[in-house]
Amino acid sequence: MAIRKAPKLAVWKFASCDGCQLSLLDCEDELLAVAGQVQLAYFPEATSAVMKGPYDLSLVEGSITTPHDVKRIQQIRKQSKFLVTIGACATSGGIQALRNFGDVEEYTRYVYAHPEYIETLQQSTPIAQHVFVDFELRGCPINKMQLLEVLNAFLNERKPNIPRYSVCIECKRRGTPCVMVSKGIPCMGPVTQAGCDALCPAYNRGCFGCYGPMEAPNPEALSASWKSMGKDENDLVRAYRTYNAHAEAFQRESERHAQQR
């Protein structure tokens, strides 16, 4: 095998909970093997060592919420051959995008005694709204096996094998009877992208949309089913406004119900 220099991996953080980059450290069985294949060039959560760019692969966690971060992501893009966003914050603005539907000034006054000390943007936005993103890995949090697949794919310059179908497919494969049909539990699974292995339905609860919209979802049909189960417009607004509230399909559907309430 030809000898090549180990690719440089960088991990960046914006507004987030740290959970998605923690997923990499949570790969206990694979961590040392992965570390053997790459140079951890920038990963402050795990190491003090810092290598200068450019980087072969940048993993970006978190959403853009400050004027400074708008500039920082541009710098990161310039230094990165491939840029992959990881998690709901980076791919759709995250839970903090709930501010996009509220009044940030009022939010700042509610949380902080000195709002004048706080520099923040009106909206929490995904990375792809600011720079070109090579691949978006979804989930709140991401699935660490999918993360390893994405790392593998980019380090070998192939396309990641990450399905964009719905959670329903995973329920069928797992053998979990549909919670909407069999138990009357409202579920976001029909419009939510797979990747969690249909976890919540297997625990007798409805999916709450951590992975964001699937490819070509039909939220209107799902909303009608929720209504037939006794849920009202407020419930639907809340259901679409969680961890991926700023994702286009969920945002549009939540606005439709917000207008009708």
Next chain:
Amino acid sequence: MPSKGKSRTIKVDYMARVEGEGALHIKLKDLPDGTVEVRDAKLNIFEPPRFFEAFLRGREWTEAPDITARICGICPVAYQSSSITAMEMIAGVTVPQSIRELRRLIYCGEWIESHVLHLAMLHAPDFLGYDDAIQMAQDHPQVVKDALRLKKLGNDIMTCVGGREIHPIAMKVGGFYKTPTVEELQAFLPELEWGLDAAQALTDLVATFEFPDFERDYEFVAMRHPDEYPLWEGRIVSNKGLDCELAEFFDYIEEEHVRHSTSLHSFIKARGEYHVGPMARFNLNFDQLTPLCQEVAEKYGVAPPVLNPFKSIIIRCVETLWAIEESIRIIKGYTQPDAPSVPVAPRAGRGYGCSEAPRGICFHTYAIDDKGIIQDARIAPPTAQNQKSMESDLALLVPTIGHLDDAALTLKCEQAIRNYDPCISCSCHFLKLEIDRE
């Protein structure tokens, strides 16, 4: 060597091996007699604000556990436990013993995972002189492998009980969505038995580290339960007279907003800064540890009051051992509950929840209306509560090590912050080191 009579600025723009974004800024003056004077020590927390308390208003009370988990990917069970117990207080619900035990078990999983991540992967490299655990693994492969295996054990317990290790989905107000079977839990016993030895071996290693001669007369604050090492029930107590119910927390504790931090600083109204986390818990609850944990701690001269924050790494080992013993106890006595949860209904009112996150008490209070819609939310995360204490540690530590060059001084300051296992993402819902030699 720093030249005498000169001012120095030491800064770390982005602190490594902590969770979140923060910086240190220390201004000091080298005096002619060779000592240094600290003019300012600040921990800048520039983690962007995420406004959890603001957008929780208008959400359903039952959503708080899943939403607040997203404050921190490292200690989601702490957020879930504090919010769930606050809501159960409002509903006037007490869960059966078997459900309470399962909650303790998943919390033990989080302690094992978080403590081992911090002590072996993030903090130990400081003492042994490495940039990270992966570098450390080249010279100490077995230590790192065993640490990863222990960490995985904690994560596996969280996954079994909670569905997944980061942002678990099985806990709810009233209990669980689904509970594990006796067989699923008993399968952990052999690995937990191995963990008993592995945790003690880790303690044997960290106890040999060189600890700076640095002690402070802290006010330690932790929870205190009459019969158990604390997780989320009991009173909030200190070694200087604080002894209150959860509902009285903000009668004694105030939060202050300072310009250099997006995380609020907490202090005790009557006395000022305080210290939460493993050292506080250990000092205030040593009598509630198991005989084995007490014996292991005392073997290395670690007995209350421990006043050297660098020794918190030993206490994390002891608490890891405790969490393993507690997990074994719970699993051996476990019978699957008849129902995974008890019914809950909202009523208008205010509730309080506080739990011992791996890095210290995580306090929540909520007010809801009769439909269960959240009207008001306040959350005091552990790192915010420790912020003043961390800054004072720096101000007091630097004069004792002022003879070091900037690089060595910076490293010691970073290490002093890592003593707290700070979770900056949490605290704002923080690190950058800047030392300014005037």
